[in-house]
Amino acid sequence: MLINQSVIADIQAIIHDAKDKAIRLVDHERTLMYWQIGQRIFEEEQQGKDRADYGNYLTKFIADQLEPEYGSGFSKRQIELFRQFYRTFPIANTLYSQLGWSQYKVIIRLDSQDKRDFYIAETIKNNWTVRQLERQIHSSLWERLLMSNDKNSVLAVARNEKQPSDAKEIIKDPMYLEFLGLHREASYYEKDLEQAIITHLHDFLLEMGNGFAFVARQKRLHIEGDEFFIDLVFYNRLLQCFVIIEIKTTKFTHQDIGQLQMYVNYYDRYEKKDFENPTIGILLCAEKNNAVVKISLPEDNKTIFASEYKLYLPTEQQLIAEVKKEIDKRDNDQEKL
Missing domain, CATH: 3.40.1350.10 (Trna Endonuclease; Chain: A, domain 1)
Structure with missing residues (x-):
């Protein structure tokens, strides 16, 4: 009996697509979890704002409690990143499902909102991996484009709000x-x-x-x-x-x-x-x-x-x-x- 071999290719494509979606969904849920942890830490930190060293004490205390149970992903450095993540993106619905936690960790270290907006837009548009994103930041892509263009034009092209005319x-x-x-x-x-x-x-x-x-x-x-x-x-x-x-x-x-x-x-x-x-x-x-x-x-x-x-x-x-x-x-x- 002859069987159309394309059925195997189609099924394989369905399996791979489903796996990719599952991985992205899990990564997005993990990102939201870290955001929520950062929000809770920030709220607690504000309660102790009269103590200058309270934030540092708080992140160390949380890490000491969580790291033995959940591993190095909840070290003091990681806990501080969760807090920084929330402070950088304080509105949950502004987070992008196309970006994973590894990419957000790179982006939150950038020193201006315009620069973050640019690299977020370019990462999503070009489907950059973490390595590619880091390479573009290290090669100063944002600054190089600003040398010959104005900020609004660079951001508009990155966001697909306009096609480059020049x-x-x-x-x-x-x-x-x-x-x-x-x-x-x-x-x-x-x-x-x-x-x-x-x-x-x-x-x-x-x-x-x-x-x-x-x-x-x-x-x-x-x-x-x-x-x-x-x-x-x-x-x-x-x-x-x-x-x-x-x-x-x-x-x-x-x-x-x-x-x-x-x-x-x-x-x-x-x-x-x-x-x-x-x-x-x-x-x-x-x-x-x-x-x-x-x-x-x-x-x-x-x-x-x-x-x-x-x-x-x-x-x-x-x-x-x-x-x-x-x-x-x-x-x-x-x-x-």
């Missing part, structure tokens, strides 16, 4: 590529960097941001008997356009723009469909002078970008310095207007 709303500068495993001190060629990107394509797409899909590597162009090769070609479904990346392991020069512009022009004339937006070109370089970039490009440029790549995540001091530099630059530009 490439700079999603293109990062710099791009952090620490996952490639390359070292600053080592010598390597552009083909080595390109190969490392292909090897770690999933992580590279995550770093590039929302809506990117890989199209081609070393795309060959035939132009009147001459051959050219584009390093990497992507497509962005949010911007509805091709995105061409040229790799330079040296400092940006104005000559690099000419080659990239030719590739962009080619795609606009021979590959782009009528319903698609103009092609975007990104020169991914080891170093750049922003003044040279600005002078090399037209004032109304919206399709060619230069972005530095970094082979290591920034320190907090480096990030503060970069943000301060960008704020000072904006202030100076405003004064000139």
Whole structure:
């Protein structure tokens, strides 16, 4: 007797889906339990607010009572996290079932509500794992996007309240590529960097941001008997356009723009469909002078970008310095207007 084999696949899909839902439901209930514990601790703490050290005494007392029975998940540190969880999210119905406790533990450590809102929205939209969420925070995604955009625009795109209308709303500068495993001190060629990107394509797409899909590597162009090769070609479904990346392991020069512009022009004339937006070109370089970039490009440029790549995540001091530099630059530009 012949049996349609698809029935097995369908049943397996049902089983896996049910298991996933059960895991998410259990994790959400656990998250709500921790929130309720945090609420109860906070309420008790307020009763003893006349004692400066009461909060610390209370969490230690609770941990001493619960940890022997329920394990290390109720240590003093965990009890303090429950309290912090409630204080950060004091309204229960603002909690998201798509986020588990492990993700909330990462988010409650962030220092501003705007930043928390941003990472919550991006985590839900992109289905980030805890590791991916931590990596995006450590790579200062929020701050990098703020360097070229205003806060409200960044939050609106993250929450899907608006589609990005300008490439700079999603293109990062710099791009952090620490996952490639390359070292600053080592010598390597552009083909080595390109190969490392292909090897770690999933992580590279995550770093590039929302809506990117890989199209081609070393795309060959035939132009009147001459051959050219584009390093990497992507497509962005949010911007509805091709995105061409040229790799330079040296400092940006104005000559690099000419080659990239030719590739962009080619795609606009021979590959782009009528319903698609103009092609975007990104020169991914080891170093750049922003003044040279600005002078090399037209004032109304919206399709060619230069972005530095970094082979290591920034320190907090480096990030503060970069943000301060960008704020000072904006202030100076405003004064000139």
